[in-house]
Amino acid sequence: MSTKFLFRGLILSLLMTNLSCDNDDDNGIIVAPNTSFTVTIENVFEAKDYFNNGTTGFIQPGASESFSFDAGKGHYLSFATMFVQSNDLFYASADHGLALYDDEGNAVTGDITSLIDLWDAGTEVNEEPGVGENQAPRQSGANTGVDENGTVALIGNVGDGFAYPEDEAVIKVLLEHDGGTKFTATIENVSAASSLPTPLAPGAWVVHNDGQTPLFVAGTAATEGLERVAEDGNNEILEETLASNSGYVSPFAPGSFGINDAVFTASEVASEALEALAEDGSPAGFSLVFNTPVGGGSPGPIFPGDSYSFEFEAAEGDVLSFATMLVQSNDWFVGTDGIQLYNNGTPVSGDITNLIGLFDAGTETDEYAGAGRNQPVRQGEPNTGADENGVVELETNPGSQVPNVSDMIKVTINPN
Template sequence: MKRLVLGIAFLGLLGMSCSSDDDNSNENTTADGSFTVTIENIAPVNAFLKSGVFNTPAGDANPGPATPGKKYEFTIDAGRSQKLSFITMLAATNDAFFGPGNDGIALYDDNGNPISDDVTDQVYLWDAGTEVNEEPAVGPNTVTNQSGPNTGVVENGNVLLMSNVTNGEAFDFPEVNDIINVSVTYIEGTQFLISIEDLANATLSTSLGDRVAPLSPGVYVVHGGTNPLFTEGEPDLGQGVENIAEDGDVTNLGNYTADNTGVTYPASPGVWVVHNDGTKPLFTEGAVDYGNGVEAIAEDGNTALLGANVLSLEGVTKGAIFNTPVGSSSPGPILPGSSYAFTFDAQVGDHLSFVNMLAATNDVFFGTSDEGIALFDANGNAISGDLTNSIYLWDVGTEVNEEPAIGPNTVTNQLDSNTGIEENGTVILLNNTNDGFTYPAVNTLLKVTITAN
């Protein structure tokens, strides 16, 4: 199941609004038409922010297991709202693997500071529940003895802590920290070095004597939420954990995680305005932000300031906050699959403008052109249809951009509102920022439609 997590600060700010979605509209304008605008989030949902395969022990030239005394090392980028999870097989078994618990491993402390620490106490030995257990290194279908992959007796069980397993042959496994050591070392920025070491004395005491306990190649993910790769007490998800736990084969899980890795973009509440032809009430391309509240939306999804100022803006005849997803009873962002809708009256010659934040960024917002969209054609007919091609991604120029969903001052990772490095720039199209980051096209994130009622 794909999951999404939002920063606490961001969620709190998105709840800020004026008295209602459309309370700020000006009722004195004579209407020539009534319109409904729908802003739908159509962005893909990605289960993982980052992912990768680790398969070559440090110092080795080729992929293979980490035998006692060897380790896997890899670097990751992660923001404050993400955690680390991984899967690696305890070789010589049928389907045992090491990995963190359901929550993953936190990479920042409670104060938001990056950690450097031994995190082995957050790693457990799990039974995938897919193959009946035999004595490690002795049973005919353990990974070192089997005639081929996936040859053991099918168990049809659940993922359980090995200490809670009762099916198959009982075996007294050593403590986790007698076999494996996992450490996190902060490098700089949002980068960490992860080390997964098979300890030099990692052995299993079997009926045939002591046997080494290697670690297989594995897969890691940087994620939000819980249960990214498996859920304790439930069957394997069929995405590739079984292949690692039984055979040390990372192919399936590596492909699955790669296909489901990326930023999931919410969109914040915003403000819409109806305004006179030729006016630019919300911003001017190439000019410094007006200071009326667009910055607060672009940086924090906070509509309060712009909502309070809306009727004093140049050329505005009516306007309001939109902040409650369709079908919801409370304000909040629109996640993929949800939408905002608002209705208003307008006269021939009026234009529509709106702004709302591309969440997971520092100060990027969705918006029309600075002059807005004409609500009537040259013949005075009210427009209807898909407006998405007239919506753009803008950089408000008030905060230096960081990697979306990762940077410490992006909205889902910041410790408080308005905490990024001041940019003192101008409002420009996001495509013109040249900030080194990659952003999706508007039409892969939003679908905006207007209907003349």
């Protein structure tokens, strides 16, 4: 290094020393200057359109099959299963699914067969039911028959001239509420005594939000996944499509950070300020907050792909803590109660996600994450839910639907 650069470096350090005179201790000894850090918190959830999904199997006349799932207020159920003695007909709810809760927030239960209809996928020309040689029981192979190039329609609106048994004579669908967010649906094949006994073929179900049409849209062409379900009772493609697009996703809420003055302490009772942060995403009780998404104009949560960023100055020995609510939970937050900002005199730098944990504030009893009625998206007002009377601790059993911390959030720190 040239003397010129050394000189410049000296001037710079003298300037910085003067600027950081607050760091003079009582004996007048100069301590290391503060470093300015930037922390970035990014929501790295993989965006998904639907909440969860599954399949149903082959249901012979006289048999039934049940499947269970979790769902919250605002969730809908869609499913489809083939009317096997046909070319491309299937039983399903309306294209937007059926509401699992009524307007008062009560679970819908009982016999819901009246909400199920027989649909024509519009992919294969209809033959006489139970007789046609291109229908699943008789066709020479999968995907055999005359292309229809039509759209998905209620069979009652198709007018193909054939007679079909009443829906209630073939299928019966029951919905039970098992408490909390748990439901069990049962599909019963009651066609044995009908004019045309038929198996119901492997199908698919999906729990989703209002306004979504995950299996088909009436009046438009069927997807390949639905075509295979409706013509051949093959649910593989539809299952794959739904599974890759279903799962737990959550925003993170405005949060708080502290330098030395910790936002929380593990194993201790949460402060009121932390309770509001962890239950309702409100950092109002803290002085140091991050609340505005990068590139956003006003405070709000961060969704997949969004991030928060905040800056602070710290000196060797200082410790960073922070907390941001995992919104689709009762009182869970992601953060740390203490990360050393220097490592042997060097400012910490880079990805520190592995130092971050998922914590339960211990203030509100946990429900199924993503569906519980006392979680922010579904609760009527803040601070709703049963008191937990616990302490802040790592959440080690969040439920299999909740990804690992590093698949939900990425935290980086950089000295400026």
